[in-house]
Amino acid sequence: MKYIIxxxxxxxxxxxxxxxxxxxxxxxxxxxxxxDNTAEEHLLYLCKNTKGRIPGSQQALHxxxxxxxxxxxxxxxxxxLQEVPVPHWERGNELAVLKSRLGALELTxxxxxxxxxxxxxxxxxxxxxxxxxKQLTEIGTGRIKDKIVxxxxxVDNTIINTFSGYAGAVDQRVSGASEAAKFGAMAVxxxxxxxxxxxxxxxxxxxxxxDIPRIPAVCLSPNDANLLSRWLKEDKEAVLHLVSDCxxxxxxxxxxxxxxxxxxxxxxxxxxxxxxLDAWDISEGxxxxxGGCVQSIETIRLFHELEVKPRRSIRAVMFMNExxxxxxxxxxxxxxxKRGEIHYAALESDRGVMSxxxxxxxxxxDERLEELFQLAKYFEPYGIRYxxxxxxxSDISPLRRFNTLQIGYIPDSQRYFWFHxxxxxxxxxxxxxxxxxxxxxxxxxxxxxxxxxL
Amino acid sequence: MKYIIxxxxxxxxxxxxxxxxxxxxxxxxxxxxxxDNTAEEHLLYLCKNTKGRIPGSQQALHxxxxxxxxxxxxxxxxxxLQEVPVPHWERGNELAVLKSRLGALELTxxxxxxxxxxxxxxxxxxxxxxxxxKQLTEIGTGRIKDKIVxxxxxVDNTIINTFSGYAGAVDQRVSGASEAAKFGAMAVxxxxxxxxxxxxxxxxxxxxxxDIPRIPAVCLSPNDANLLSRWLKEDKEAVLHLVSDCxxxxxxxxxxxxxxxxxxxxxxxxxxxxxxLDAWDISEGxxxxxGGCVQSIETIRLFHELEVKPRRSIRAVMFMNExxxxxxxxxxxxxxxKRGEIHYAALESDRGVMSxxxxxxxxxxDERLEELFQLAKYFEPYGIRYxxxxxxxSDISPLRRFNTLQIGYIPDSQRYFWFHxxxxxxxxxxxxxxxxxxxxxxxxxxxxxxxxxL
Numbered sequence: 001m002k003y004i005i006x007x008x009x010x011x012x013x014x015x016x017x018x019x020x021x022x023x024x025x026x027x028x029x030x031x032x033x034x035x036d037n038t039a040e041e042h043l044l045y046l047c048k049n050t051k052g053r054i055p056g057s058q059q060a061l062h063x064x065x066x067x068x069x070x071x072x073x074x075x076x077x078x079x080x081l082q083e084v085p086v087p088h089w090e091r092g093n094e095l096a097v098l099k100s101r102l103g104a105l106e107l108t109x110x111x112x113x114x115x116x117x118x119x120x121x122x123x124x125x126x127x128x129x130x131x132x133x134k135q136l137t138e139i140g141t142g143r144i145k146d147k148i149v150x151x152x153x154x155v156d157n158t159i160i161n162t163f164s165g166y167a168g169a170v171d172q173r174v175s176g177a178s179e180a181a182k183f184g185a186m187a188v189x190x191x192x193x194x195x196x197x198x199x200x201x202x203x204x205x206x207x208x209x210x211d212i213p214r215i216p217a218v219c220l221s222p223n224d225a226n227l228l229s230r231w232l233k234e235d236k237e238a239v240l241h242l243v244s245d246c247x248x249x250x251x252x253x254x255x256x257x258x259x260x261x262x263x264x265x266x267x268x269x270x271x272x273x274x275x276x277l278d279a280w281d282i283s284e285g286x287x288x289x290x291g292g293c294v295q296s297i298e299t300i301r302l303f304h305e306l307e308v309k310p311r312r313s314i315r316a317v318m319f320m321n322e323x324x325x326x327x328x329x330x331x332x333x334x335x336x337x338k339r340g341e342i343h344y345a346a347l348e349s350d351r352g353v354m355s356x357x358x359x360x361x362x363x364x365x366d367e368r369l370e371e372l373f374q375l376a377k378y379f380e381p382y383g384i385r386y387x388x389x390x391x392x393x394s395d396i397s398p399l400r401r402f403n404t405l406q407i408g409y410i411p412d413s414q415r416y417f418w419f420h421x422x423x424x425x426x427x428x429x430x431x432x433x434x435x436x437x438x439x440x441x442x443x444x445x446x447x448x449x450x451x452x453x454l
Numbered sequence: 455m456k457y458i459i460x461x462x463x464x465x466x467x468x469x470x471x472x473x474x475x476x477x478x479x480x481x482x483x484x485x486x487x488x489x490d491n492t493a494e495e496h497l498l499y500l501c502k503n504t505k506g507r508i509p510g511s512q513q514a515l516h517x518x519x520x521x522x523x524x525x526x527x528x529x530x531x532x533x534x535l536q537e538v539p540v541p542h543w544e545r546g547n548e549l550a551v552l553k554s555r556l557g558a559l560e561l562t563x564x565x566x567x568x569x570x571x572x573x574x575x576x577x578x579x580x581x582x583x584x585x586x587x588k589q590l591t592e593i594g595t596g597r598i599k600d601k602i603v604x605x606x607x608x609v610d611n612t613i614i615n616t617f618s619g620y621a622g623a624v625d626q627r628v629s630g631a632s633e634a635a636k637f638g639a640m641a642v643x644x645x646x647x648x649x650x651x652x653x654x655x656x657x658x659x660x661x662x663x664x665d666i667p668r669i670p671a672v673c674l675s676p677n678d679a680n681l682l683s684r685w686l687k688e689d690k691e692a693v694l695h696l697v698s699d700c701x702x703x704x705x706x707x708x709x710x711x712x713x714x715x716x717x718x719x720x721x722x723x724x725x726x727x728x729x730x731l732d733a734w735d736i737s738e739g740x741x742x743x744x745g746g747c748v749q750s751i752e753t754i755r756l757f758h759e760l761e762v763k764p765r766r767s768i769r770a771v772m773f774m775n776e777x778x779x780x781x782x783x784x785x786x787x788x789x790x791x792k793r794g795e796i797h798y799a800a801l802e803s804d805r806g807v808m809s810x811x812x813x814x815x816x817x818x819x820d821e822r823l824e825e826l827f828q829l830a831k832y833f834e835p836y837g838i839r840y841x842x843x844x845x846x847x848s849d850i851s852p853l854r855r856f857n858t859l860q861i862g863y864i865p866d867s868q869r870y871f872w873f874h875x876x877x878x879x880x881x882x883x884x885x886x887x888x889x890x891x892x893x894x895x896x897x898x899x900x901x902x903x904x905x906x907x908l
Contacts, residue, residue, distance in 0.1 A: 031612040037651075055536055121573070157483040157887070160836050197491075355809075355868045359835070382614050383811070385839055412809045412866055415885040431869035433649055 022451060026378050026444045028306050033440035038301060040432045042070055042294045047284035047427035054113065054281045055321035056088030056252045063277050064255045069317045072257030075304025076316070082256040084331045086321045089114050091246025091281055095122065095188070100231055100238035107224045108199060109189065110282055111244040112173060112206040112217040114322055118187065122243030123148075123216070125186045129232055133171070133179050145184030148240050150232070152191045152225050154254045155238040155417070162195055162413045166420075169193040170204070178209040187216040187242055191225035191232070192422070199223050200422040203280050205324055216244050252253065254278075256328045257318040259300050262448075265311035270336075271446055272315045272346040272404075273299045274323030274395055278345050283425040287416065291353030291435050293318045295409075298439035299446060301412065309452050312344055317396040326394055333398030345449055347407035347442060348393025352416040352434040356384050359445060360391020362406035371454050378448060384441055386410055405449075409442055468675070468852060476905060480832050480898045482760050487894035492755060494886045496524055496748045501738035501881035508567070508735045509775035510706045511541030517731050518709045521772045524751050525713030529758025530770070536710040538785045540775045543568050545735055546597055546699025549576065550674065551641070554685055554692035561678045562653055563643065564736055565698040566671040567778055572641065576697030577602075577670070580642045581589065583686055585634045599638030602694050604686070605630045606645045606679050609871070616649055616867045617805065620874075623647040624658070629791040631671040632663040641670040641696055646876070647680035652678050654876040657734050659778055670698050708732075710782045711772040713754050717904075719765035724790075725900055726769045726800040728849055730776030737879040741870065745807030745889050746863075747772045752893035753900060764904050773849040781846055787852035799903055801896060802847025803862035806873070807889040808865040810838050813899060814845020816860035825908050832902060833892045838895055840864055859903075861898075863896055 033039075036111075048061055053059035064081065071079045111117070128144060130136050131153040136144070151172035159165035170193045175190045192202035199221050206217040212339040220228065232238060257277065263269065275292020279285020296316040303310060319328035324418055336343055347359075360380070361372050369389055376387045391408030392400075400406065411434075419425040448454070485494075500507075500517060507513035518535065525533045545565055552559040566570070582598060584590050585607040590598070605626035613619035624647045631642045646656035653675050660671040674682065684693060711731065717723065729746020733739020750770040757764060773782035790797055801813075812833070815826050823843055830841045845862030846854075854860065865888075873879040902908070 030614070034611045043544075113830045160484070160891075163886075355866045383840075386837075414809045414891060418885060418887075431872060433616075433872075434868045437868060440558045 008290065022378065022448060024446060025308060027343050029302050029444050030382060032302055032306060033298060033436040034433065039294045039298050039436060039439060042297060043099070043286065043430060044289055044427055045348040046290040046293070047286050051284045053277065053279050053285060054089065055086035055254055055324050056279045058319065059255050060278055063258050067277060067293060067297065069298060071257065071316060074297050074301035075260065076259030076300050077262045079259045081450060082253050082258060082331055082335060084255045084256055084320045084328045085251050086327060087114060087324050088249040088252045090247050090249065092247060093120065093243055095241070095243040096147045096218070097241045098228065098231055098238050099125040099241060101295065102231060102234055102237040105227065105231055107228060108201050108221045109218045110201040110203045111246040112203055113280070114248065115217040115246055116214045116248065117246040118242055118244050120215045120245045122241055124239050126237060126243050127232060127240050129229060136183065141183045144180065146186055146188045148189055148242060149176065149180035149185045150189050150228060152229055153399055154191060155193055155195050155196050157389060160415050162417050165195060166193050166417055173204050173219060174207050177206050177215050178212045181213045185215060189242070190219050191219065192219045192222055192342045194417040194420065196418045197222050200424045202421040203282055204421045215422050216242070218242070219246050233252060238339055254320045256320050256332055259316045261300060261303055261310060261314045263310050263312040267313050269312040269342045269344045270315055271312050271344050271450060272317055272396060273442060273446055274317035274319050275349050276328065277318040278321050278323050280323060280421050282423050283421065284427055286427050286430045287352040287419045288421065288425055289350045291430055292349035295349045295435065295439040295442055297351065299443040302443040308447055312450050314446060322395050329395035329398050333401065336399065336402065342401050343402045343404040345405035345407060346396035347409060347446065348396045349409040349438065349442060350393045351409065351413055352411050353430055353438055354411040354413065354415065355434045356438045356441040357382050357410045357412050358386030358388070360388050360408040360410050362390055362392040363400050363403065364405050368454065375448050375454065378444065379441065382437065382441065389441055409438060411438060461623065476832065476902060479697040479762060480685060483756050483898050483901070484836060484894040486756055486760060487752060487890040492579065493752050493890060493893060496751060497740065497744055497884060498617040498881055500744040501740050502748070505738045506735040507731065507733050507739060508543065508697045509540035509708055509732045512597050514708050514732055514774065518711055521711045521731060521747060525711065525754060525770060528713065528751050528755035530713030530754050531716045533713045536712060536785055536789060538708050538710055538774045538782045539705050540708045540781060541568060541778050542703040542706045544701050544703065546571060546701060547574065547697055549695070549697040550672070551695045551731055552685055552692050553695060554681065556685060556802055559681065559685055561682060562655050562675045563672045564655040564657045564675060565700040566657055567734070568696065568702065568883055569660050569671040569700055570668045570702065571700040572670045572696055572698050574699045576693050576695055577640055578693050580691060581686060581694050583683060583868065590633055590637065595637045600640055602641045602696060603630065603634035603639045604643050604644055604682065606683055608645060609647055609649050611649050616871050619649060620647050627658050627673060628661050631660050631669050632666045635667045635669045639669060641694070644671065644673050646676055648675045648676060648871040648874065650872045651676050654878045656875040658737055658875045661708050670696070670837045672696070672698050708774045708787055710774050715754060715757055715764060715768045717764050717766040721767050723766040723796045723798045725766050725904060726771055726850060727896060727900055728771035728773055729803050730849055731772035732775050732777050732783065734777060734875050736877050737875065737880055740843050740879050740881050740884045741806040741873045742875065742879055745884055746803035749803045749807065749893040749896055753897040756897045758849045762901055766904050768900060776849050783849035783852050787855065790853065790856065791905050797853050797856045797858040798848035799859035799861060800853050801863060801900065802850045803863040803892065803896060805863065806845045806870040807866055807884055807892055808867065808869065809888045810892045810895040811864045811866050812840030812842070814842050814862040814864050817854050818858065818859050822908065829899065829902050829908065832898065833895065836891065836895065842888055852856065863892060865892060
């Protein structure tokens with residue numbers, strides 16, 4: 001009798017270790033992801049204990065240490081850090097008060113990352129509202145010089161793809177300062193690029209052009225943008241008192257965090273799955289992109305816990321400094337080049353962690369795409385139906401030089417810009433089941449690509 | 455010059471009134487829905503000003519008056535009320551304290567709708583934990599008599615369709631009281647049927663079988679269900695002090711609210727679009743189902759404002775009393791029968807107002823289904839891809855007797871049971887853009903079905 005029991009246990013162990021077919025492996029991945037709470041604990045920790053983890057911050061280093069341990073606990077064979085040069089920028093006191101003949105109006109603002117400051121005393125200037133760079137040029141130096149330019153073109157909410165809508169408005173935030181400075185503006189105040197109408201300000205990076213004076217740049221909330229526009233219609237001579245006492249310091253050092261499960265057949269070929277660990281200082285970085293990091297750690301945990309042995313080496317990478325100057329992705333690709341690594345495929349999750357729609361594939365020829373699209377059948381039972389051409393992410397795009405397949409995780413992003421780059425991007429805004437549906441989809445896709453040489 | 459300007463204005467008016475093709479009409483519907491805030495205002499009002507609108511309540515009558523006006527403002531030709539007999543049940547004081555040798559443990563509970571009460575003094579009894587009715591039968595009268603049965607089978611989170619997961623656990627809530635009373639139980643306390651692990655209690659209706667004593671039935675939060683189970687393992691003799699001073703009163707009267715745009719070609723043929731106006735007393739009824747009502751009102755508003763003339767009559771119906779005894783849907787179908795109305799199709803939105811995946815179709819033969827599935831091409835630009843067999847809703851199902859096509863609006867429901875029947879179902883949990891994507895999808899589908907005789 002004892003013998004039979006032992007045999008039974010051994011067989012069930014074997015069965016657990018070797019599910020009979022890919023459908024079963026995928027099901028075991030979904031089953032585990034949807035019933036395990038490790039990911040929830042990781043996200044909660046990152047949101048509440050490393051809040052404000054911009055690239056050069058102590059919070060970012062805290063997140064580096066935390067995710068290094070998380071990758072070890074998840075079962076990575078090897079975990080290491082990769083040194084990344086990062087900017088060091090700090091937000092200061094912020095205040096914006098419109099002094100008008102209607103009275104005083106305080107506005108909710110947030111300095112843009114890497115912006116120069118106004119100094120502690122701030123500046124006072126009249127405003128001019130414009131909607132695009134063409135209009136700015138038409139107005140010209142005469143009326144712009146010594147004013148604060150108020151960029152107020154909203155996102156077009158009729159554009160169904162919310163990232164496309166965002167892309168149609170974000171130029172004001174990224175390039176508005178230099179465009180306005182060409183005509184002698186003193187500062188810019190930019191409507192937050194979002195489909196939402198609310199009181200949250202959405203920050204993000206400003207990029208200054210060379211040989212143009214650097215002027216302070218801040219965002220204001222969509223509600224306040226409407227309010228400011230109405231007040232300016234009543235009083236064009238109103239003066240804005242703007243304080244944004246942020247500062248740029250010399251570059252410093254932070255780290256990419258990498259955890260690897262070594263492949264049993266082709267250990268020198270790599271499949272990368274990543275998100276970015278840095279997040280805007282005013283947010284918890286839940287959807288952007290703590291969730292993407294947690295999903296990458298989950299890929300390691302799921303492979304390890306379910307004893308799914310990859311043929312190639314799988315690497316989960318927490319990229320540093322996606323938000324400011326994207327040096328994490330560059331360092332990762334540079335190091336790969338130096339070591340002569342073969343990067344077979346790379347996936348990035350950086351569009352929020354809402355329910356998965358599917359995946360977009362870039363840097364692949366038609367034949368490879370056709371084969372990848374065949375994988376959709378494995379995802380049909382999970383309601384994941386979108387397999388399309390075009391995709392990737394900013395951290396993995398430097399791997400294109402190695403002809404690496406680029407994969408973008410595509411969730412349902414209709415509500416993403418309610419959170420993006422704002423204080424509204426909190427743990428509470430993530431539905432854990434939606435995030436874990438994504439973790440399971442990502443781990444399953446990587447398993448299948450590796451299994452079938454796709 | 456004046457003549458030319460006038461001509462130009464007239465032509466653009468004509469163009470607006472008569473878009474050139476169905477694709478343009480659908481686009482105009484999405485464009486309007488995604489940029490208009492009427493629906494947001496309606497939902498906010500229903501949530502904050504008619505909170506607790508169970509069938510026999512004053513709040514429900516307030517919601518009746520509000521939506522009647524909303525339908526008039528939306529541009530319905532005719533708006534009327536339909537008298538519906540409804541139960542009148544009122545929640546009372548509630549308290550559940552486990553008195554154990556470990557100390558006292560207070561639990562978060564909520565009486566089930568239509569449950570009998572314990573009286574103000576409550577009851578005190580030992581507990582027995584069971585997971586299903588089979589186990590209940592095995593345990594039998596000897597150990598169940600005079601106890602409180604604690605049903606603690608959780609929803610299986612590995613089931614991808616969250617409604618299927620819910621269906622696998624909700625029998626404990628609906629039928630647990632009568633099943634336990636067969637064996638002499640004094641009351642039942644039921645784990646909330648949800649995929650979520652949180653402190654919210656999810657209520658819902660209890661159905662008593664005839665000729666079995668009616669015993670009090672309450673739900674408790676998922677977190678407290680786990681806690682109670684652990685405490686009972688430590689002390690099987692612990693006594694629960696349970697107060698649920700709810701009461702059933704004689705039936706009363708409420709109303710379905712109906713708004714119609716009369717068809718220009720077949721005014722005697724009807725297409726119904728509806729949700730249910732009643733909601734659980736502990737919730738704001740945002741996702742369940744204020745949102746579905748608002749989407750139905752939006753269908754009228756969109757047809758009216760965009761001057762889309764339907765061939766058949768379109769009716770938006772706010773059904774009363776879906777949650778308790780579903781009399782609203784029965785009255786609506788009975789009245790239709792008396793008047794000899796032809797009910798061509800009916801759509802219900804009662805699965806939450808998250809992003810649309812698509813539609814499910816019921817009560818149609820293969821040929822009609824095949825034609826309906828052809829409509830998917832109109833929804834592809836909006837990322838709406840799910841057109842499947844099987845669907846409807848409890849309020850429109852009585853129309854099956856007229857051979858009416860049944861259509862269920864299918865949103866992404868992964869997070870739905872975080873809200874369903876609980877105090878967590880608030881306005882703040884609805885993303886307005888996701889809801890409006892659904893409104894546009896619903897209005898577009900009805901337009902296309904009417905246009906193409908599908």
